[in-house]
Amino acid sequence: MSKTKKIKVLIVDDSAVVRQVLSDMMANQPDIEVIATAADPIFAVAKMRDEWPDVITLDVEMPRMDGITFLKKIMQGKPTPVVICSSLTEKGAETTMEAMSTGAVAIFTKPQIGVKGFLEQSKAELLDAIREAARSNVAAMGRRAAPRAAVNNAEATASVSAAQTAMSKTTEKVVAIGTSTGGTIALEQILTSLTPGCPGIVIVQHMPEKFTAAFASRLNQLCSIEVKEAEDGDKVRPGLALIAPGGKHMSLVRNGAFYQVQVKAGPAVNRHCPSVDVLFRSVAKCAGKNSVGIILTGMGDDGARGLLEMRETGAVTYAQDEASSVVFGMPKEAIKRDAAMQIISLDQVATVVTSYSFR
Incomplete structure (x- = not known):
């Protein structure tokens, strides 16, 4: 019987402690092998000439070359799954969103x-992330459609006005989206293709605390619609996408003729907080036939039951x-x-969302 091929990992981090802990963590895994470690991307490039890894764990802030520059070079040359190991800070969150x-x-x-x-306490989570990365289809990241041009202010104003009129006549649709690995790029493609007349959107993207705020802020700068990290009591309305905050469901x-979101802390569901199942089940209960559910790229089964x-x-x-x-x-x-009535490609999602405007 042939041996199972091991996942070859390259660790790139300027901290000797982090490199050692990560190496020790993976040392006894039957399916993972650390082929090299590097203190910065320059050293990493030299080691990759000898043997190319299946997965790279990468710090963002490093000397000589930052992680994002290194990541861009990898993706332009030979796309390889990368797991970002970043400090949990506001500044780090913004930089990491650029990396994603x-x-x-x-x-x-x-x-x-x-x-x-x-890191020692989070061993299982990190090993799962590496295995998940090794199974990912990084080629799909390079097939993004170009986002539509932003609408001008007159068009945006007209769209919002039409939305308010439609809302007075009928119960608006709510679009619920759930995603995990690969979702940041998928959501960027979808949301940048929408105009302010689109239905209200509620989103769960598996992401740590603090990172969702940076993610929402970045998308809001790119999109014609408004995108924000959800706060408890936010109204769901046309032209707005609400992203669940990391660490909260x-x-x-x-609320009368309208929908709003409830945001609160709670135990992980399907190992996640926020959980897609929590959102989808609430949408099923409150909106039913007035809702649209879309499940996107990600590992595991969160959202399937919902x-x-x-x-x-x-x-x-x-x-x-x-x-x-x-x-x-x-x-x-x-x-x-x-659970899915139709299977669609990422390129079709924005059109699907737009088609439910005020039906």
């Missing part, structure tokens, strides 16, 4: 103090196809449960 948009497949956060103990609730509940209450449901997914886990589980 460049092509990193996952974020793993580390504190500035007590990093050794933290987001649910949809009804999407099925949405379908059973009359919602229209979609799952992203394998070819355009970075990781096909979450859509695949939803499809297996017959």
